[in-house]
Amino acid sequence: MSLSAHDKELIVKVWTKISPKAAQIGGDALGRLIVVFPQTKIYFSHFADLSPSSPQIKAHGAKVLGAIGEAVSGIDNVSASLSKLSELHAYNLRVDPVNFKLLAHTLLVSLSATLGAEFTPEIHLAWDKFLAIIAAVLSEKYR
Amino acid sequence: MVHWTDAEREAINTFWAKIDHEEVGHQALTRVLVVYPWTQRYFSTFGNLSNATAIAGNPKVRAHGKRVLDALGDAITHLDNVSATYAKLSQLHSEKLHVDPENFRLLGETLIIVLAGHFGAAFTPTIQATWQKFLAVVIAALSKQYH
Numbered sequence: 443m444s445l446s447a448h449d450k451e452l453i454v455k456v457w458t459k460i461s462p463k464a465a466q467i468g469g470d471a472l473g474r475l476i477v478v479f480p481q482t483k484i485y486f487s488h489f490a491d492l493s494p495s496s497p498q499i500k501a502h503g504a505k506v507l508g509a510i511g512e513a514v515s516g517i518d519n520v521s522a523s524l525s526k527l528s529e530l531h532a533y534n535l536r537v538d539p540v541n542f543k544l545l546a547h548t549l550l551v552s553l554s555a556t557l558g559a560e561f562t563p564e565i566h567l568a569w570d571k572f573l574a575i576i577a578a579v580l581s582e583k584y585r
Numbered sequence: 586m587v588h589w590t591d592a593e594r595e596a597i598n599t600f601w602a603k604i605d606h607e608e609v610g611h612q613a614l615t616r617v618l619v620v621y622p623w624t625q626r627y628f629s630t631f632g633n634l635s636n637a638t639a640i641a642g643n644p645k646v647r648a649h650g651k652r653v654l655d656a657l658g659d660a661i662t663h664l665d666n667v668s669a670t671y672a673k674l675s676q677l678h679s680e681k682l683h684v685d686p687e688n689f690r691l692l693g694e695t696l697i698i699v700l701a702g703h704f705g706a707a708f709t710p711t712i713q714a715t716w717q718k719f720l721a722v723v724i725a726a727l728s729k730q731y732h
Binding site (some may be wrong): 547552554555557563564 | 615616619637638640641648697698699701702703704705706708709710713714726
């Protein structure tokens with residue numbers, strides 16, 4: 443699975459539009475993750491507050507979106523752009539890769555909630571592919 | 586039997602009352618066919634599905650989307666016995682339509698995304714969790730008669 447030129451165009455277009463709200467969207471997506479899929483809380487057991495309004499959850503969500511922004515900037519080589527993060531997840535964090543799919547889903551939900559009708563089926567497709575590629579890159583070095 | 590809290594029943598029924606079955610069904614099915622194009626295989630009699638615009642404009646897609654949402658309404662009316670309510674539908678999907686149950690999950694996820702698009706921030710994490718639970722129950726019921 444790879445991104446067409448049209449996919450990349452749509453991904454960049456959406457990123458440009460949402461980047462002022464990236465932190466908020468990230469916080470929203472992570473908040474949704476821990477509520478909809480409570481098992482994911484295991485990775486945040488060091489956070490004092492594990493509710494969706496938790497400042498730590500919001501901050502971490504912002505961090506995740508920041509990384510996605512880096513992937514957008516380096517969209518022609520996501521593997522290179524996220525190489526360090528890939529190592530971090532493989533050797534330190536060891537987040538079960540199934541969770542990348544769960545977060546991709548809540549990110550799409552947050553994007554949809556933010557963009558409404560502007561989150562067209564084609565944009566949904568491009569971002570679904572993009573997040574799947576990011577997930578694959580993050581799991582690349584696991585074994 | 587599935588246990589539903591009062592809050593969950595309310596979240597499901599309140600949002601259901603605000604949903605336009607035809608519009609939401611149409612959007613959800615259109616998105617499934619666009620985002621997961623291999624699902625078009627199940628709709629070979631629907632005519633032109635050659636691109637996103639064709640899919641969105643296809644009247645059979647619209648009609649079928651509404652049908653799916655109407656069926657979801659049946660589950661909502663019988664929240665305490667979705668399995669029995671869907672016994673025949675489950676048989677149909679298994680024995681006649683041969684739909685891989687993975688596709689139920691894809692449609693479920695897509696429907697959540699469509700609801701988020703319609704309701705924005707009002708589709709809170711808790712409400713999303715309730716709807717995901719409901720759709721999981723629906724998917725289990727639809728998969729039940731598969732051998």
